[in-house]
Amino acid sequence: xxxxxxxxxxxxxxxxxxxxxxxxxxxxxxxxxxxxxxxxxxxxxxxxxxxxxxxxxxxxxxxxxxxxxxxxxxxxxxxxxxxxxxxxxxxxxxxxxxxxxxxxxxxxxxxxxxxxxxxxxxxxxxxxxxxxxxxxxxxxxxxxxxxxxxxxxxxxxxxxxxxxxxxxxxxxxxxxxxxxxxxxxxxxxxxxxxxxxxxxxxxxxxxxxxxxxxxxxxxxxxxxxxxxxxxxxxxxxxxxxxxxxxxxxxxxxxxxxxxxxxxxxxxxxxxxxxxxxxxxxxxxxxxxxxxxxxxxxxxxxxxxxxxxxxxxxxxxxxxxxxxxxxxxxxxxxxxxxxxxxxxxxxxxxxxxxxxxxxxxxxxxxxxxxxxxxxxxxxxxxxxxxxxxxxxxxxxxxxxxxxx
Numbered sequence: 240x241x242x243x244x245x246x247x248x249x250x251x252x253x254x255x256x257x258x259x260x261x262x263x264x265x266x267x268x269x270x271x272x273x274x275x276x277x278x279x280x281x282x283x284x285x286x287x288x289x290x291x292x293x294x295x296x297x298x299x300x301x302x303x304x305x306x307x308x309x310x311x312x313x314x315x316x317x318x319x320x321x322x323x324x325x326x327x328x329x330x331x332x333x334x335x336x337x338x339x340x341x342x343x344x345x346x347x348x349x350x351x352x353x354x355x356x357x358x359x360x361x362x363x364x365x366x367x368x369x370x371x372x373x374x375x376x377x378x379x380x381x382x383x384x385x386x387x388x389x390x391x392x393x394x395x396x397x398x399x400x401x402x403x404x405x406x407x408x409x410x411x412x413x414x415x416x417x418x419x420x421x422x423x424x425x426x427x428x429x430x431x432x433x434x435x436x437x438x439x440x441x442x443x444x445x446x447x448x449x450x451x452x453x454x455x456x457x458x459x460x461x462x463x464x465x466x467x468x469x470x471x472x473x474x475x476x477x478x479x480x481x482x483x484x485x486x487x488x489x490x491x492x493x494x495x496x497x498x499x500x501x502x503x504x505x506x507x508x509x510x511x512x513x514x515x516x517x518x519x520x521x522x523x524x525x526x527x528x529x530x531x532x533x534x535x536x537x538x539x540x541x542x543x544x545x546x547x548x549x550x551x552x553x554x555x556x557x558x559x560x561x562x563x564x565x566x567x568x569x570x571x572x573x574x575x576x577x578x579x580x581x582x583x584x585x586x587x588x589x590x591x592x593x594x595x596x597x598x599x600x601x602x603x604x605x606x607x608x609x610x611x612x613x614x615x616x617x618x619x620x621x622x623x624x625x626x627x628x629x630x631x632x633x634x635x636x637x638x639x640x641x642x
Contacts, residue, residue, distance in 0.1 A: 244277040246270055247342040249303070249371040250352060251283035254292040254537075255506035258437070258558025261539045262349045265436045266385055267296050269629075270346065273636060280338050282371065284308045285506075292537060301338050304374060307367035316363055324370060327377060336374070344640070345375030349385035349414065349436050351557075351578050353392075353401055357468045360394035369404035376407040381640060386414035386433045386628075388578040390421040398425055405430075409640055412632070415581025433631050434585045434624050437558055440539050441565040441625045442547075453550035453611045454495050456486055457568065459503045459559035462515045463575035463595060474596070475515065478573075482553065483522040484600045485607070490527060498528040501545065503556040505534070512556070539565075551611045553603070555595060557582065564621045569610035573598060586624035588617060 248266060252259040267279060279298035283289055284307050290300040305323045326333060331340065339345060353369070356362025375382030384405065392398045402425040405411050412433040413419040422430035460479065464470045490496040500519055502512035516530050536542045543566035546552060546559075552570040554560030557579045560572040573595040574580045583592035591610050593602055610617060 244274045244344065245342045246274070246277050246279045246344045246346060247338050248279065248281045248298075248346045248348055249339075249375070250348045250350075250368050251281050251285075251289070252348075252350070252352075253283070253285040253506040254289050255285075255511070256504045257533060257536075257539075257542055258503060258556060258561075259348070259350055260292065261437045261440060261542075261558055261562060262385075262435070263293075264296060264539055265439045266346065266349065267298055269436065269439060269632065270344075271297070273633070280342070282338060295538075303367070303371065304335060304339065305367050305370055307364055313363065320363065320366055320370070327374060331378065336378070339371075339374045339380065340378050342380055345372075345380045345382040347372045347375075347382070347384045347387070349387050349412070351388040351576065353387060353389050355391060355393040355397045357465070360396040361400065362397075365397060365400065369400050372404040372408070382408045383410045383636075383640060384408055384412055386412040386436050387418065388415065388576075388581075389413055389418040391577070392421065401425060402427065410635055412635075415578060415585050417577050417581050431631075431635060432585070433635070434628050435558075435561060435582055436628060436632070437539075437561045438565065438586070438621060438624045438628055440543070440562070441621050442540075442543060442567065453489070453607070454493070454497065455548060455550045456489065456496065456498050456607075457546055457549035457552040457563065458482065458486075458498060458500045458519070459512065459552075459554045459556040460500065460515050460519050461504070461512050461555050461575065463555070466576050467596070470596075478595060479515070479519045479522055481598065481600050481603065482519060485603050486523065486528070487525075488600070488604065489607075490525070494527075496527065498523065499531045499549065500528070501531050501533055501559065503533070503559040505532075551607055553607065564617060567614075567618055569614045569617050571603065571606045571610050573603075587620050591617070 251263050254260040281293050281298050282301050282303045284303045286300045286302040293300040405427045411430040414435045419432045486498050500516045502516045505511040520530050546563040547566035549568050552563035552568045555573045560570045563570045572579050572592040574592050575595040580592045583589050
């Protein structure tokens with residue numbers, strides 16, 4: 240091939256979700272190591288919003304083939320989806336499909352988007368994401384799903400849809416064992432276990448003293464009702480109250496303790512972490528606790544530099560926990576979905592992930608103390624995970640893709 244390799248990444252989200260941005264950033268870094276002169280296009284429903292970020296990464300930002308967000312009622316969105324799907328079958332040479340049709344590789348962004356909608360089967364998000372993956376095989380392109388959570392898939396129709404989308408891929412990377420088992424149950428033959436690619440961003444130059452009495456505690460919180468239909472406002476308030484009690488107890492034992500709350504996701508009105516972060520700060524109600532915005536931290540290195548200032552981190556957003564560990568900061572995760580517990584277990588740190596619905600103040604306090612006192616062990620586990628991911632992905636690409 241005389242021209243540069245053309246790679247299209249599909250199913251990217253907004254860079255204002257800093258976890259999803261870190262995933263794409265790590266993907267771009269990985270594929271550039273494989274193919275230094277490649278041309279990369281990234282498709283998302285936030286193309287304009289993401290343009291500057293992706294350009295700085297050396298990639299082109301393009302609109303998704305089907306805009307999952309879009310305007311209009313759900314019925315209009317379903318009709319629009321059906322129109323685009325039909326067009327892909329009857330008019331595949333249309334300009335709309337050029338980013339897929341003219342690419343050499345199609346890479347589906349890592350993350351956690353293959354799950355059932357809380358509203359019922361065949362949700363628009365799942366339909367749109369599966370459609371973009373399926374388009375790769377529709378145009379007979381070498382298509383790879385980067386480390387992804389698969390499930391929970393609560394409906395037979397959703398499992399059927401995912402199987403249609405994934406069965407012909409060159410490689411399906413599942414980032415935890417529950418997802419791998421789900422893929423294997425759907426008879427996805429090319430499913431492999433590969434931890435979250437954001438671990439490739441780990442900076443092992445960071446060295447910190449180990450201490451059972453952390454002075455700076457970083458926190459990310461979220462309103463996780465979008466992921467749990469049984470949760471209500473009272474459940475969120477109780478969750479925040481427990482975190483507040485733990486950090487207040489730490490401060491009572493050591494008045495030098497400082498707390499910084501980091502909104503990890505700031506995309507969309509009501510979809511970000513600003514309100515819930517402000518609420519936790521309000522509950523603490525003390526000058527030693529504050530909300531620290533990441534608005535000026537466009538890229539993972541800048542976010543990691545903020546998290547590196549902390550002695551310990553309590554992360555409800557999974558990628559805030561991953562980036563904190565990549566920055567060398569001992570971390571405890573509060574898991575609102577199985578993906579978090581599974582990700583921590585995949586790298587041998589399952590004891591530092593607690594269920595967000597039933598953790599107690601005592602279990603969180605104990606986990607924080609344990610993590611703070613085992614900083615070197617945690618950093619060693621992250622370094623081992625980084626090496627495993629890099630070697631495994633490279634070997635799988637050599638076996639399944641490049642060959």
